[in-house]
Ligand SMILES: Nc1ncnc2c1ncn2[C@@H]1O[C@H](COP(=O)(O)OP(=O)(O)OP(=O)(O)O)[C@@H](O)[C@H]1O
């Protein structure tokens with residue numbers, strides 16, 4: 001069964017004033033373990049679609065399912081709780097709680113989920129180790145580089161053991177080296193732990209890493225291609 | 237949830253300037269509220285006690301019409317029976333009889349209208365604290381013939397000194413005018429310049445001999461062991477005796493009652509103004525905190541933190557600040573009230589004229605436990621109320637705020 005399935009998703013912003021058709025009849029399916037990139041020119045609706053996939057926003061029409069749950073029929077409160085247990089997020093910026101250390105940021109989501117404290121601590125350590133920040137556990141976001149912050153965000157997303165991770169332009173604020181490192185990390189998680197990723201990007205080098213590339217133009221599905229991803233083993 | 241407390245606590249330290257200002261506002265608001273109330277409370281109490289202790293006492297007996305018409309022939313007809321009755325009652329601490337007359341005081345400089353109070357120096361001393369107001373000379377116990385005590389203000393106006401003479405002119409009980417020369421034995425100063433200017437004190441025997449051919453008393457002032465018994469003792473006196481009227485201090489000086497009510501209202505007003513200023517300060521700074529963190533809140537909601545927790549996180553921040561502020565505010569208030577209750581607050585430099593209208597210039601602040609608690613509760617409630625709106629705004633944040641660029 002598909003992890004994500006959408007059926008004719010439409011999104012119209014400002015329907016009563018100057019309507020913007022941000023999504024037009026988008027129907028897609030994403031399977032478990034995919035490494036999918038969402039591409040398209042600026043304003044093509046990538047963020048809008050990711051918001052629908054992540055149950056952050058409601059479509060104007062159409063439906064979407066995550067697993068067997070129709071998220072488009074959930075209330076605001078139900079969606080928040082659903083996100084907590086099923087979806088991992090990596091945003092372009094403002095990912096982390098500034099007053100928390102890396103470890104606290106990773107632990108926080110597990111606390112929200114009600115995981116027991118001992119497991120939380122062990123798991124947070126393990127995840128930070130995995131994303132290469134074992135020695136920066138007690139640093140606050142302001143003491144970390146942009147790339148390191150995004151890695152903490154990936155660790156946080158993984159911590160909640162979600163069905164998939166959504167990342168809206170996760171590399172947009174990073175320099176090339178940091179961007180590639182983050183992609184390496186995501187790719188490794190995908191290869192080794194079968195973590196499903198859907199990420200949007202403008203960056204050709206990032207696109208080349210994806211196994212599947214979905215292209216949006218003017219809010220409509222333009223193409224949906226499989227490709228042989230460029231895999232960089234053991235980077236640096 | 238402990239984690240919310242941790243975030244709230246760290247968020248407080250995040251913007252030290254703002255949190256500090258908020259904390260200072262709570263501390264100062266609480267202190268100012270408590271201190272104002274205690275200052276006004278002390279002022280009222282001192283004023284009332286002064287009036288009661290130095291002259292009014294707890295209850296007084298007069299001819300029924302005397303207080304309105306103040307005619308010299310409206311004296312108490314049955315002084316002896318009343319005296320016997322009063323001496324029997326164990327609720328009564330002491331009492332004193334007074335002869336009263338309105339008259340003219342003449343000195344070589346000028347003439348003034350005065351109220352002449354004839355007292356029995358022995359029983360007066362037991363009943364009132366008037367003798368404590370004496371600044372110069374001696375009380376009426378000496379053997380100076382026709383001795384008189386005058387107020388400092390009056391003495392200055394007439395350029396009179398101890399040992400000098402003055403003439404009092406007044407109406408006799410038979411309607412004739414009478415006058416007598418009096419020798420200044422002492423000069424007093426009460427808290428009220430107005431009082432000092434209008435009242436002179438003589439021996440009741442001296443005044444009576446000039447006033448009438450028989451014994452007359454216009455006023456009996458009674459000091460009780462417990463002021464709370466005033467009402468029923470007054471009722472009993474009125475019930476037992478004809479041709480007189482007893483009244484409690486409260487009825488005798490309705491302005492004191494008005495003062496208490498007015499004082500209460502002023503207190504309410506002042507505290508409300510302070511609290512409103514406080515509430516707006518808090519509202520403003522919490523809203524600023526909200527706008528600064530709106531993307532972060534969007535992120536928290538996106539990853540799955542419930543709106544209720546976001547709301548609580550915000551409220552907790554205000555609650556922690558309020559509790560810390562309240563503790564320091566209470567401490568500051570207790571310390572400063574204790575200090576000034578011992579040393580007094582001298583208002584002379586701020587309000588030169590208040591002594592003229594009979595208010596004390598050195599105030600010993602005092603506050604009841606209820607008033608104190610009431611203000612603390614108001615401050616805490618105000619802070620929390622003022623943070624409800626920003627917290628509610630935080631509750632309503634759209635998770636997609638995180639995507640908005642700076
Ligand atoms: N909240 C909103 N209100 C109104 N219009 C919006 C809103 N969000 C997006 N839009 C519009 O919807 C369209 C799609 O926007 P979206 O942000 O999804 O594009 P995008 O592909 O993510 O672009 P970018 O690459 O610049 O991030 C755009 O025309 C945008 O202006």
Ligand SMILES: [Mg+2]
Pocket residue numbers: 046047048168
């Ligand atoms: Mg976008």
